[in-house]
Amino acid sequence: MARILPTSAFHYLLVISSLLSSFSMISVSAEDHEFVKSMDPKLLGLKKEKLTHLRLYWHDVVDGPNPSVVTIVRPLSNSSQTRFGLIRMIDNALTQGPEPSSKLVGRSQGFYGSASQGAVSLLMIDNFAFIQGKYNGSAITIMGRNSIFNKVRELSVVGGSGVFRFARGYALATTLSFNVSKSDDAIVEYNIYVLHY
Known part of the structure:
Protein backbone atom coordinates (compact mmCIF):
# COMPACT_ATOMS: atom_id res chain seq x y z
CA MET A 1 0.00 0.00 0.00
CA ALA A 2 1.35 3.42 -1.03
CA ARG A 3 2.27 5.80 1.76
CA ILE A 4 1.07 9.39 1.38
CA LEU A 5 3.41 12.06 2.69
CA PRO A 6 2.05 14.79 4.94
CA THR A 7 1.74 18.18 3.22
CA SER A 8 4.67 19.62 5.16
CA ALA A 9 6.97 16.73 4.11
CA PHE A 10 5.90 17.17 0.47
CA HIS A 11 6.75 20.88 0.59
CA TYR A 12 10.07 20.07 2.24
CA LEU A 13 10.96 17.72 -0.67
CA LEU A 14 9.98 20.40 -3.22
CA VAL A 15 12.26 22.96 -1.52
CA ILE A 16 15.21 20.51 -1.43
CA SER A 17 14.64 19.54 -5.06
CA SER A 18 14.47 23.18 -6.11
CA LEU A 19 17.70 24.02 -4.24
CA LEU A 20 19.54 21.08 -5.83
CA SER A 21 18.37 22.17 -9.29
CA SER A 22 19.56 25.73 -8.67
CA PHE A 23 22.93 24.48 -7.47
CA SER A 24 23.44 22.33 -10.58
CA MET A 25 22.47 25.27 -12.83
CA ILE A 26 24.99 27.51 -11.06
CA SER A 27 27.76 24.93 -11.42
CA VAL A 28 26.97 24.38 -15.13
CA SER A 29 26.88 28.09 -15.92
CA ALA A 30 30.20 28.55 -14.13
CA GLU A 31 31.88 26.13 -16.60
CA ASP A 32 33.86 27.57 -19.50
CA HIS A 33 31.99 26.82 -22.76
CA GLU A 34 34.18 27.58 -25.75
CA PHE A 35 32.65 28.17 -29.16
CA VAL A 36 35.80 27.13 -31.05
CA LYS A 37 38.84 25.18 -29.99
CA SER A 38 41.77 23.56 -31.77
CA MET A 39 41.93 19.78 -31.91
CA ASP A 40 44.53 17.20 -32.71
CA PRO A 41 43.32 15.30 -35.83
CA LYS A 42 44.56 12.07 -34.23
CA LEU A 43 41.75 12.36 -31.67
CA LEU A 44 39.33 11.61 -34.54
CA GLY A 45 41.47 8.79 -35.85
CA LEU A 46 42.75 10.89 -38.78
CA LYS A 47 46.10 9.82 -40.05
CA LYS A 48 47.89 10.78 -43.27
CA GLU A 49 45.92 12.59 -45.96
CA LYS A 50 45.80 10.82 -49.34
CA LEU A 51 44.85 11.72 -52.90
CA THR A 52 42.33 9.45 -54.69
CA HIS A 53 41.37 9.57 -58.38
CA LEU A 54 37.92 8.24 -59.34
CA ARG A 55 36.67 7.93 -62.93
CA LEU A 56 32.90 7.50 -63.19
CA TYR A 57 30.21 7.83 -65.81
CA TRP A 58 27.11 9.92 -65.03
CA HIS A 59 23.88 9.00 -66.85
CA ASP A 60 21.29 11.79 -67.05
CA VAL A 61 18.06 10.20 -68.32
CA VAL A 62 15.44 12.90 -68.91
CA ASP A 63 13.15 11.03 -71.29
CA GLY A 64 11.74 7.51 -71.62
CA PRO A 65 9.97 5.07 -69.32
CA ASN A 66 12.49 5.32 -66.43
CA PRO A 67 13.78 8.90 -66.18
CA SER A 68 16.36 9.69 -63.50
CA VAL A 69 15.55 13.39 -63.74
CA VAL A 70 12.46 15.35 -62.65
CA THR A 71 11.92 18.94 -63.78
CA ILE A 72 10.97 21.01 -60.73
CA VAL A 73 10.82 24.46 -62.33
CA ARG A 74 10.42 25.14 -66.04
CA PRO A 75 11.97 28.27 -67.54
CA LEU A 76 9.60 31.24 -67.71
CA SER A 77 10.07 31.61 -71.44
CA ASN A 78 10.38 28.74 -73.90
CA SER A 79 12.14 31.13 -76.27
CA SER A 80 15.13 31.41 -73.92
CA GLN A 81 18.18 29.87 -75.57
CA THR A 82 19.78 29.18 -72.20
CA ARG A 83 16.63 27.86 -70.45
CA PHE A 84 17.41 30.29 -67.62
CA GLY A 85 15.50 29.30 -64.47
CA LEU A 86 15.15 25.58 -65.28
CA ILE A 87 15.68 23.41 -62.18
CA ARG A 88 15.90 19.60 -62.21
CA MET A 89 16.28 17.07 -59.38
CA ILE A 90 18.43 14.05 -60.24
CA ASP A 91 19.04 10.49 -59.12
CA ASN A 92 21.44 9.42 -61.87
CA ALA A 93 23.35 6.18 -62.21
CA LEU A 94 27.12 6.32 -61.73
CA THR A 95 28.74 3.48 -63.63
CA GLN A 96 32.21 2.01 -64.02
CA GLY A 97 32.11 2.34 -67.82
CA PRO A 98 30.34 4.67 -70.28
CA GLU A 99 27.69 2.14 -71.33
CA PRO A 100 24.39 2.34 -69.41
CA SER A 101 24.67 -1.44 -68.82
CA SER A 102 28.10 -1.04 -67.15
CA LYS A 103 28.51 -1.93 -63.46
CA LEU A 104 26.61 0.45 -61.15
CA VAL A 105 29.00 1.90 -58.53
CA GLY A 106 26.83 4.65 -57.09
CA ARG A 107 24.10 7.24 -57.52
CA SER A 108 24.42 10.92 -58.32
CA GLN A 109 21.78 12.64 -56.20
CA GLY A 110 21.22 16.37 -56.22
CA PHE A 111 19.97 19.05 -58.55
CA TYR A 112 21.05 21.40 -61.29
CA GLY A 113 19.64 24.64 -62.56
CA SER A 114 20.23 26.86 -65.55
CA ALA A 115 21.87 29.84 -63.88
CA SER A 116 22.94 32.05 -66.79
CA GLN A 117 20.96 34.34 -69.07
CA GLY A 118 23.84 34.75 -71.53
CA ALA A 119 25.20 31.19 -71.96
CA VAL A 120 24.13 27.62 -71.26
CA SER A 121 25.62 27.18 -67.81
CA LEU A 122 24.33 25.09 -64.93
CA LEU A 123 24.72 25.46 -61.18
CA MET A 124 25.23 21.89 -59.95
CA ILE A 125 24.96 20.57 -56.40
CA ASP A 126 25.53 16.84 -56.45
CA ASN A 127 26.24 14.03 -53.99
CA PHE A 128 28.04 11.06 -55.50
CA ALA A 129 26.82 8.31 -53.15
CA PHE A 130 28.78 5.06 -53.55
CA ILE A 131 27.33 1.55 -53.22
CA GLN A 132 30.31 -0.68 -54.08
CA GLY A 133 33.54 -1.86 -52.46
CA LYS A 134 35.39 0.05 -49.77
CA TYR A 135 33.51 3.26 -50.66
CA ASN A 136 30.08 1.69 -50.03
CA GLY A 137 28.06 4.09 -47.86
CA SER A 138 30.44 7.01 -48.49
CA ALA A 139 29.75 10.11 -50.58
CA ILE A 140 31.52 13.01 -52.26
CA THR A 141 29.78 16.38 -52.60
CA ILE A 142 30.44 18.32 -55.80
CA MET A 143 29.33 21.87 -56.46
CA GLY A 144 30.02 24.47 -59.12
CA ARG A 145 29.43 26.01 -62.50
CA ASN A 146 29.00 23.61 -65.39
CA SER A 147 29.12 25.26 -68.83
CA ILE A 148 27.92 22.12 -70.58
CA PHE A 149 29.09 23.04 -74.10
CA ASN A 150 32.72 23.46 -72.98
CA LYS A 151 34.76 20.34 -73.71
CA VAL A 152 35.97 19.99 -70.09
CA ARG A 153 34.43 21.68 -67.06
CA GLU A 154 35.91 21.92 -63.58
CA LEU A 155 33.75 21.71 -60.46
CA SER A 156 34.75 21.78 -56.79
CA VAL A 157 34.71 18.88 -54.35
CA VAL A 158 33.38 20.69 -51.29
CA GLY A 159 33.07 17.81 -48.83
CA GLY A 160 32.18 14.22 -48.22
CA SER A 161 31.09 11.60 -45.76
CA GLY A 162 32.23 8.15 -44.63
CA VAL A 163 35.63 7.38 -46.18
CA ASP A 184 18.32 16.04 -73.26
CA ASP A 185 19.69 12.62 -72.20
CA ALA A 186 23.43 12.79 -71.52
CA ILE A 187 26.40 10.64 -70.52
CA VAL A 188 29.23 12.53 -68.81
CA GLU A 189 32.63 11.24 -67.74
CA TYR A 190 33.75 12.53 -64.33
CA ASN A 191 37.39 12.43 -63.26
CA ILE A 192 37.45 13.30 -59.57
CA TYR A 193 40.63 14.13 -57.65
CA VAL A 194 39.91 14.16 -53.95
CA LEU A 195 42.12 14.68 -50.89
CA HIS A 196 40.83 12.86 -47.82
CA TYR A 197 42.03 10.87 -44.80
Missing part, protein backbone atom coordinates in the same frame (compact mmCIF):
# COMPACT_ATOMS: atom_id res chain seq x y z
CA PHE A 164 35.57 10.88 -47.68
CA ARG A 165 35.18 12.93 -44.49
CA PHE A 166 37.09 16.23 -44.74
CA ALA A 167 37.22 15.77 -48.54
CA ARG A 168 38.36 18.54 -50.85
CA GLY A 169 39.46 18.62 -54.45
CA TYR A 170 38.04 19.02 -57.92
CA ALA A 171 36.15 17.14 -60.61
CA LEU A 172 36.58 17.35 -64.37
CA ALA A 173 33.41 16.72 -66.38
CA THR A 174 33.54 15.74 -70.08
CA THR A 175 30.35 15.12 -72.06
CA LEU A 176 30.47 11.89 -74.06
CA SER A 177 26.94 12.15 -75.49
CA PHE A 178 24.12 14.68 -75.29
CA ASN A 179 20.83 14.46 -77.18
CA VAL A 180 20.09 18.20 -77.25
CA SER A 181 17.55 18.05 -80.08
CA LYS A 182 15.25 15.38 -78.65
CA SER A 183 15.49 14.17 -75.06
Whole structure:
Protein backbone atom coordinates (compact mmCIF):
# COMPACT_ATOMS: atom_id res chain seq x y z
CA MET A 1 0.00 0.00 0.00
CA ALA A 2 1.35 3.42 -1.03
CA ARG A 3 2.27 5.80 1.76
CA ILE A 4 1.07 9.39 1.38
CA LEU A 5 3.41 12.06 2.69
CA PRO A 6 2.05 14.79 4.94
CA THR A 7 1.74 18.18 3.22
CA SER A 8 4.67 19.62 5.16
CA ALA A 9 6.97 16.73 4.11
CA PHE A 10 5.90 17.17 0.47
CA HIS A 11 6.75 20.88 0.59
CA TYR A 12 10.07 20.07 2.24
CA LEU A 13 10.96 17.72 -0.67
CA LEU A 14 9.98 20.40 -3.22
CA VAL A 15 12.26 22.96 -1.52
CA ILE A 16 15.21 20.51 -1.43
CA SER A 17 14.64 19.54 -5.06
CA SER A 18 14.47 23.18 -6.11
CA LEU A 19 17.70 24.02 -4.24
CA LEU A 20 19.54 21.08 -5.83
CA SER A 21 18.37 22.17 -9.29
CA SER A 22 19.56 25.73 -8.67
CA PHE A 23 22.93 24.48 -7.47
CA SER A 24 23.44 22.33 -10.58
CA MET A 25 22.47 25.27 -12.83
CA ILE A 26 24.99 27.51 -11.06
CA SER A 27 27.76 24.93 -11.42
CA VAL A 28 26.97 24.38 -15.13
CA SER A 29 26.88 28.09 -15.92
CA ALA A 30 30.20 28.55 -14.13
CA GLU A 31 31.88 26.13 -16.60
CA ASP A 32 33.86 27.57 -19.50
CA HIS A 33 31.99 26.82 -22.76
CA GLU A 34 34.18 27.58 -25.75
CA PHE A 35 32.65 28.17 -29.16
CA VAL A 36 35.80 27.13 -31.05
CA LYS A 37 38.84 25.18 -29.99
CA SER A 38 41.77 23.56 -31.77
CA MET A 39 41.93 19.78 -31.91
CA ASP A 40 44.53 17.20 -32.71
CA PRO A 41 43.32 15.30 -35.83
CA LYS A 42 44.56 12.07 -34.23
CA LEU A 43 41.75 12.36 -31.67
CA LEU A 44 39.33 11.61 -34.54
CA GLY A 45 41.47 8.79 -35.85
CA LEU A 46 42.75 10.89 -38.78
CA LYS A 47 46.10 9.82 -40.05
CA LYS A 48 47.89 10.78 -43.27
CA GLU A 49 45.92 12.59 -45.96
CA LYS A 50 45.80 10.82 -49.34
CA LEU A 51 44.85 11.72 -52.90
CA THR A 52 42.33 9.45 -54.69
CA HIS A 53 41.37 9.57 -58.38
CA LEU A 54 37.92 8.24 -59.34
CA ARG A 55 36.67 7.93 -62.93
CA LEU A 56 32.90 7.50 -63.19
CA TYR A 57 30.21 7.83 -65.81
CA TRP A 58 27.11 9.92 -65.03
CA HIS A 59 23.88 9.00 -66.85
CA ASP A 60 21.29 11.79 -67.05
CA VAL A 61 18.06 10.20 -68.32
CA VAL A 62 15.44 12.90 -68.91
CA ASP A 63 13.15 11.03 -71.29
CA GLY A 64 11.74 7.51 -71.62
CA PRO A 65 9.97 5.07 -69.32
CA ASN A 66 12.49 5.32 -66.43
CA PRO A 67 13.78 8.90 -66.18
CA SER A 68 16.36 9.69 -63.50
CA VAL A 69 15.55 13.39 -63.74
CA VAL A 70 12.46 15.35 -62.65
CA THR A 71 11.92 18.94 -63.78
CA ILE A 72 10.97 21.01 -60.73
CA VAL A 73 10.82 24.46 -62.33
CA ARG A 74 10.42 25.14 -66.04
CA PRO A 75 11.97 28.27 -67.54
CA LEU A 76 9.60 31.24 -67.71
CA SER A 77 10.07 31.61 -71.44
CA ASN A 78 10.38 28.74 -73.90
CA SER A 79 12.14 31.13 -76.27
CA SER A 80 15.13 31.41 -73.92
CA GLN A 81 18.18 29.87 -75.57
CA THR A 82 19.78 29.18 -72.20
CA ARG A 83 16.63 27.86 -70.45
CA PHE A 84 17.41 30.29 -67.62
CA GLY A 85 15.50 29.30 -64.47
CA LEU A 86 15.15 25.58 -65.28
CA ILE A 87 15.68 23.41 -62.18
CA ARG A 88 15.90 19.60 -62.21
CA MET A 89 16.28 17.07 -59.38
CA ILE A 90 18.43 14.05 -60.24
CA ASP A 91 19.04 10.49 -59.12
CA ASN A 92 21.44 9.42 -61.87
CA ALA A 93 23.35 6.18 -62.21
CA LEU A 94 27.12 6.32 -61.73
CA THR A 95 28.74 3.48 -63.63
CA GLN A 96 32.21 2.01 -64.02
CA GLY A 97 32.11 2.34 -67.82
CA PRO A 98 30.34 4.67 -70.28
CA GLU A 99 27.69 2.14 -71.33
CA PRO A 100 24.39 2.34 -69.41
CA SER A 101 24.67 -1.44 -68.82
CA SER A 102 28.10 -1.04 -67.15
CA LYS A 103 28.51 -1.93 -63.46
CA LEU A 104 26.61 0.45 -61.15
CA VAL A 105 29.00 1.90 -58.53
CA GLY A 106 26.83 4.65 -57.09
CA ARG A 107 24.10 7.24 -57.52
CA SER A 108 24.42 10.92 -58.32
CA GLN A 109 21.78 12.64 -56.20
CA GLY A 110 21.22 16.37 -56.22
CA PHE A 111 19.97 19.05 -58.55
CA TYR A 112 21.05 21.40 -61.29
CA GLY A 113 19.64 24.64 -62.56
CA SER A 114 20.23 26.86 -65.55
CA ALA A 115 21.87 29.84 -63.88
CA SER A 116 22.94 32.05 -66.79
CA GLN A 117 20.96 34.34 -69.07
CA GLY A 118 23.84 34.75 -71.53
CA ALA A 119 25.20 31.19 -71.96
CA VAL A 120 24.13 27.62 -71.26
CA SER A 121 25.62 27.18 -67.81
CA LEU A 122 24.33 25.09 -64.93
CA LEU A 123 24.72 25.46 -61.18
CA MET A 124 25.23 21.89 -59.95
CA ILE A 125 24.96 20.57 -56.40
CA ASP A 126 25.53 16.84 -56.45
CA ASN A 127 26.24 14.03 -53.99
CA PHE A 128 28.04 11.06 -55.50
CA ALA A 129 26.82 8.31 -53.15
CA PHE A 130 28.78 5.06 -53.55
CA ILE A 131 27.33 1.55 -53.22
CA GLN A 132 30.31 -0.68 -54.08
CA GLY A 133 33.54 -1.86 -52.46
CA LYS A 134 35.39 0.05 -49.77
CA TYR A 135 33.51 3.26 -50.66
CA ASN A 136 30.08 1.69 -50.03
CA GLY A 137 28.06 4.09 -47.86
CA SER A 138 30.44 7.01 -48.49
CA ALA A 139 29.75 10.11 -50.58
CA ILE A 140 31.52 13.01 -52.26
CA THR A 141 29.78 16.38 -52.60
CA ILE A 142 30.44 18.32 -55.80
CA MET A 143 29.33 21.87 -56.46
CA GLY A 144 30.02 24.47 -59.12
CA ARG A 145 29.43 26.01 -62.50
CA ASN A 146 29.00 23.61 -65.39
CA SER A 147 29.12 25.26 -68.83
CA ILE A 148 27.92 22.12 -70.58
CA PHE A 149 29.09 23.04 -74.10
CA ASN A 150 32.72 23.46 -72.98
CA LYS A 151 34.76 20.34 -73.71
CA VAL A 152 35.97 19.99 -70.09
CA ARG A 153 34.43 21.68 -67.06
CA GLU A 154 35.91 21.92 -63.58
CA LEU A 155 33.75 21.71 -60.46
CA SER A 156 34.75 21.78 -56.79
CA VAL A 157 34.71 18.88 -54.35
CA VAL A 158 33.38 20.69 -51.29
CA GLY A 159 33.07 17.81 -48.83
CA GLY A 160 32.18 14.22 -48.22
CA SER A 161 31.09 11.60 -45.76
CA GLY A 162 32.23 8.15 -44.63
CA VAL A 163 35.63 7.38 -46.18
CA PHE A 164 35.57 10.88 -47.68
CA ARG A 165 35.18 12.93 -44.49
CA PHE A 166 37.09 16.23 -44.74
CA ALA A 167 37.22 15.77 -48.54
CA ARG A 168 38.36 18.54 -50.85
CA GLY A 169 39.46 18.62 -54.45
CA TYR A 170 38.04 19.02 -57.92
CA ALA A 171 36.15 17.14 -60.61
CA LEU A 172 36.58 17.35 -64.37
CA ALA A 173 33.41 16.72 -66.38
CA THR A 174 33.54 15.74 -70.08
CA THR A 175 30.35 15.12 -72.06
CA LEU A 176 30.47 11.89 -74.06
CA SER A 177 26.94 12.15 -75.49
CA PHE A 178 24.12 14.68 -75.29
CA ASN A 179 20.83 14.46 -77.18
CA VAL A 180 20.09 18.20 -77.25
CA SER A 181 17.55 18.05 -80.08
CA LYS A 182 15.25 15.38 -78.65
CA SER A 183 15.49 14.17 -75.06
CA ASP A 184 18.32 16.04 -73.26
CA ASP A 185 19.69 12.62 -72.20
CA ALA A 186 23.43 12.79 -71.52
CA ILE A 187 26.40 10.64 -70.52
CA VAL A 188 29.23 12.53 -68.81
CA GLU A 189 32.63 11.24 -67.74
CA TYR A 190 33.75 12.53 -64.33
CA ASN A 191 37.39 12.43 -63.26
CA ILE A 192 37.45 13.30 -59.57
CA TYR A 193 40.63 14.13 -57.65
CA VAL A 194 39.91 14.16 -53.95
CA LEU A 195 42.12 14.68 -50.89
CA HIS A 196 40.83 12.86 -47.82
CA TYR A 197 42.03 10.87 -44.80
